[in-house]
Amino acid sequence: MWQKVAFFFATTFCITSWQKTGAGTWASTIVCLGQMVAFWLGVSTGWMWWAVALSFALGMCVVESAEAYMYEIWGIRERHTGERADRDYNQTTIDEVHGQLLAGLPVLYFSELTIQGAVIFLAISCTFFRILDIYKPWPVTLAESKSISSALSIMLDDTAAGSIAAVITLILVYIV
Numbered sequence: 001m002w003q004k005v006a007f008f009f010a011t012t013f014c015i016t017s018w019q020k021t022g023a024g025t026w027a028s029t030i031v032c033l034g035q036m037v038a039f040w041l042g043v044s045t046g047w048m049w050w051a052v053a054l055s056f057a058l059g060m061c062v063v064e065s066a067e068a069y070m071y072e073i074w075g076i077r078e079r080h081t082g083e084r085a086d087r088d089y090n091q092t093t094i095d096e097v098h099g100q101l102l103a104g105l106p107v108l109y110f111s112e113l114t115i116q117g118a119v120i121f122l123a124i125s126c127t128f129f130r131i132l133d134i135y136k137p138w139p140v141t142l143a144e145s146k147s148i149s150s151a152l153s154i155m156l157d158d159t160a161a162g163s164i165a166a167v168i169t170l171i172l173v174y175i176v
Helices: 002-010 023-041 045-074 094-109 115-135 138-143 150-175
Strands: none
Touching (some): 002 045, 023 045, 023 115, 045 094, 094 150, 115 150, 138 150
């Protein structure tokens, strides 16, 4: 039973469970849209920090069980990169939820932005996050180590990508 609950959360409420490719982009886009609504409603950044922390904690709790459940169902699957994997399935997207929550956080600090400005900068943060998550440049690759636990490795690479995207977004907001 716990594995099914873990699967539900790890696959962003089963939204990404059926997708073989693009699941991370779907999850990031859903979160980005949620951040746009949060900005429009005036949700405080304190609540968003709680969402970031909760998504990391939830990811750490559910990823291992969900991955075991997916392995029972699907076995070794081909990843979007073409390599074969028995962990970090494409459908596991709680890490993308966490990364995008982190990437879009700087935009929510600027209440003087118009809604159009917030939408543009949140879209930029989502784009940079996805580029960093897909191509995994040096700092992100360093976080995705095979030598540390599966859940921590899966969550840390998106934490690194989200943090870098947040810094880039923050710089762009200040420049513009």
